[in-house]
Amino acid sequence: MIWVERRRARIDQLCAGHGIGVEAWQALRRNPAAIAGAAVVAVVALVALLAPVLAPHGSGELIPQLQAQLRPDRIPGPQPGFLLGSDQLGRDLLSRMLLGARQTLAVGTGAMLVSLVLGGALGAVAGACGGRSSTLLMRGTDTVLAIPGLLMAVALALLAARPTAASTIIAVGVVGVPVFARLMCGAVVAQRGSDHVIAATVRGVAPVTVFVRHLLPGVLGPVLVQAPLTLATAVLDVAALAFLGIGDTAPGRAEWGLMLAQAQPYLDVRPMLAAGPAIALVVVVLGCTLLGESLRSGLRPRGRG
Template identity: 50%
Template sequence: MLVGSRQTLIVGVMATLGGLAGGLILGTLAGAFGGWVDAFVMRVVDVMLSLPSLLLAFSIAAMAQRPSQWTVITAIAIVNIPIFARLLRGSMLAQRHSDHVLAARALGVKPSAIVFRHMLPNALGPVIVQATLVLATAIIDAAALSFLGLGNPDDRAPEWGQMLGMAQQYLSDHPHLAVYPAICIIIVALGFTLMGESLREALDPKTRR
């Protein structure tokens, strides 16, 4: 169980970081440039969001010739990119008309400096909070893909979803082999979700007392 937790957390964290990196790039492009760049990026994001996340991740992971841990990480990271991109784009659009950005433009600051020094740092708060919530869903999606046989096939590197899949043939005689990994997945996902909600309340000035 402990070794499986390591693999599960590695997949969840790496997939979340990959989706965050891709979302930062697309969201920054859409929020900073606007116009046709914003329209093109958002249409791509809309197409990705129109597909069920698990189905899209399953399709991407199934395209790999040999299933491995990295195929799961890549699939889940691609699925999470539009979530971060849309959120960051909305935050940056709100920053474009803020007083400090207008003051920087009036002083003749370069557009690149306005984007990376004034707009982007002030728009990252909601994205960081969303990353903790996405981490919970990434762990569940990783377990689902491993359960379906698209994860690492090596038994020497167990993962909770893989353990659930292998426990099916022993379910009638040894049900605890499936119960324990399932409980661990639920507890870890719930823990990151509660942490994300607490972080959102802590960073949101409207919820402070």
């Protein structure tokens, strides 16, 4: 009887969806890499959200004081009132870095959400139906994943009549759909044979309820792991499209990839114009990767004993 009660309690815990979350949180709390990654992501996200308040000037605002100091062989550096100095047109570099964080992260996050929602829904349906649907999805994702992601994003972005933030989100988001679809399909197929799902089905629980209350909590772990990793890739792809001139390149727009492209002719005069956006991209990608890899370790079955 004691064994039965323990087994029933464990099944109830899994059905409630608390087991994996609690154990992963306990593991992540003791992981310095996870703490560092989460801190970086949180700080960058906060800066991006507050960028309009923190930025002392507009992204396209020309400042006469800085323009007066521009020379063919000199771009003003840090000075009172302008912490990072000027860019090549006499705009405040700090303001453009802050507003560029907002633009780059907003588009990257939007692309990641497109991948998660579309890919997750497609994979969940295929995994729940099983049979040929699951097989066709797996073969389709294998085919798409054989194409380099950035190359596909470039091809999709070129289909837009005029590059915009929306076209960039769609181009980069579609690239990530097969990743989440394959991940969700595999997780759903694996969870369909678990004890608590079978028990709920035998009790006559409605299929939709079985999926939402008993199956879905068990498949959220892999998706939670993949989300920050996909965000890191999406941010890089968004910056790459802007660098190539097929992203959101509206006049006066502050975007890290676009800033990198515009700084190329001035690398000898003021390397900071390229170093600033490049370092920011590295920090964001590193933070997302540390968080994602730490979540993977925390949610790994062997890590939960």
